[in-house]
Amino acid sequence: MEMITLNEKMLGIMKTKPAYGAELVEVDVPNPKEGEVLIKVLATSICGTDLHIYEWNEWAQSRIKPPQIMGHEVAGEVVEVGPGVHNLKIGDYISAETHIVCGECYQCRTGNYHVCQNTKIFGVDSDGVFAEYAIVPAQNAWKNPKNIPPEYATLQEPLGNAVDTVLAGSVASKTVLITGAGPLGLLGITVAKASGASLVIVSEPSEFRRNLAKKVGADVVINPMEEDVVREVKDLTNGNGVDVFLEFSGAPRALEQGLQAVTPAGRVSLLGLFPKEVTFDINNLVIFKALEIHGITGRHLWQTWYTVSNLLKSGKLNLDPVITHKYKGFDKFEEAFELMRAGKTGKVVFIP
């Protein structure tokens, strides 16, 4: 095993108890076991899932077992390599695919790792990366080029969600409606523009996020609380409706409007998670329109990481306006979570 001298203690944001919030605690720097590496965290970002864990919603109560270090989006440098790791060495810069798949179930053995029946999520089902150091399973590491800024490299995992949604079909030269300009919708906008969409229309109730959507590259923004989304979309597309509808909000009304606004035989990709069952006119809005509909979950693992990495290297992604908050250290983590809760952020990044 390769080793270098490290601090013995580290600061980390820990879900210490089954209740609202989290605590900044000092804990031992962990040791990598068989098949694992220890990284020094260079940047880490907050995902909506971390917010749910922070808020301790129903899903978090059923899944998370405190005490646990939170966080799963990361860019780091390998500082210690555990036994049996041959693909990584000290000094490598890595990020992490968060879905740990079994490789043995029907889906894995037929190439559908993104829906592995035994998926464990790193940072959700195990300690995560909101800390100065973190353990990453070597099989889930993605090697980063050294010239990618850590605050971009940490966004690759959620960028993968956006890539799978936007690029589940072609967008080149097409007209696109995106509903929801939260952190993921914002990433979706830049992926769609970088991939050649001719017109990106964004529906988002929050003025703050509509402004961000504009800065990221949306051609037109609509406030669905005050404007008629379907009429606006039809007016902008010669009455035809958009070629592609990408749902990033999880709002039932947005789903219905998008299905109305997409052109017959158009493509629909659904990433947003709805709070409960949704009712809509499936005959007229899906079947008679002959829509192509995709459910999107996670990423198509490495295939998606290659696409994300190529997009980053192309320099075509406009990520700076998406990163609205950058914190040095974790001291102000409560402020960061509360701002995110209030919808007053794009992506929030910590530089430990």
Ligand SMILES: NC(=O)c1ccc[n+]([C@@H]2O[C@H](COP(=O)([O-])OP(=O)(O)OC[C@H]3O[C@@H](n4cnc5c(N)ncnc54)[C@H](O)[C@@H]3O)[C@@H](O)[C@H]2O)c1
């Ligand atoms: N399928 C997956 O694998 C996966 C992975 C990660 C996140 N998600 C889901 O993706 C969605 C987006 O994630 P996020 O972090 O950006 O969430 P978010 O909650 O920050 O963003 C949702 C946005 O939708 C907007 N919105 C609300 N009602 C709307 C309406 N009627 N029309 C248009 N927009 C509306 C909100 O104002 C908000 O800005 C969430 O539902 C999240 O749970 C899915």
Ligand SMILES: C[C@@H](O)[C@H](N)C(=O)O
């Ligand atoms: C865990 C979840 O937040 C993660 N971003 C995913 O892609 O599945």
Ligand SMILES: [Zn+2]
């Ligand atoms: Zn996440």
Ligand SMILES: [Zn+2]
């Ligand atoms: Zn599997």
